[in-house]
Amino acid sequence: ILNVEQSPQSLHVQEGDSTNFTCSFPSSNFYALHWYRWETAKSPEALFVMTLNGDEKKKGRISATLNTKEGYSYLYIKGSQPEDSATYLCARDTDKLIFGTGTRLQVFP
Amino acid sequence: EAQVTQNPRYLITVTGKKLTVTCSQNMNHEYMSWYRQDPGLGLRQIYYSMNVEVTDKGDVPEGYKVSRKEKRNFPLILESPSPNQTSLYFCASSYNTATGGYTFGSGTRLTVV
Numbered sequence: 001i002l003n004v005e006q007s008p009q010s011l012h013v014q015e016g017d018s019t020n021f022t023c024s025f026p027s028s029n030f031y032a033l034h035w036y037r038w039e040t041a042k043s044p045e046a047l048f049v050m051t052l053n054g055d056e057k058k059k060g061r062i063s064a065t066l067n068t069k070e071g072y073s074y075l076y077i078k079g080s081q082p083e084d085s086a087t088y089l090c091a092r093d094t095d096k097l098i099f100g101t102g103t104r105l106q107v108f109p
Numbered sequence: 110e111a112q113v114t115q116n117p118r119y120l121i122t123v124t125g126k127k128l129t130v131t132c133s134q135n136m137n138h139e140y141m142s143w144y145r146q147d148p149g150l151g152l153r154q155i156y157y158s159m160n161v162e163v164t165d166k167g168d169v170p171e172g173y174k175v176s177r178k179e180k181r182n183f184p185l186i187l188e189s190p191s192p193n194q195t196s197l198y199f200c201a202s203s204y205n206t207a208t209g210g211y212t213f214g215s216g217t218r219l220t221v222v
Contacts, residue, residue, distance in 0.1 A: 046210025
């Protein structure tokens, strides 16, 4: 993998569903992996920064895991709510931060 | 309030007319960066700076200049804007990107006609 890739591109879920998305990245020269939440008409907001293989971070109903050896990270949202609707970006940190194109999540009531 | 302040929020200009987008942070962050956001392409880094007087090219630096004379300010300069620089621009800063994420400004929507 040469770039940061996120899947799926978009996701529609019902309120209460749990969901997860994937971020894949080159595993060489790895410093850190960032996750951001980006609501429409706002600026991206940092969710997690993870550095160590096996790292797990949690903030409320959102959690993330990191596998640096195989070059992937998962973001999980438990019991999705309409206010979780946003684009979720991951970014690989080397000497600069390279972003994926994001997963756009829409949660319907 | 800790923040990154970008100005202006919106700008319409003509091809070739030099412009500057200002960015200022009040968090004593060392790392600052400029990104542009285009549909389907995600956030692409234009320039970044790891400290005062230290700047480096990102992935799409052509047509842009930056300077970092003071820690708090990181202006983006378009010497001769062209229509392909029409985009949404974000400035961001961080104390240490390995431990803390970037704080983003509110964005500048630039249209070059």
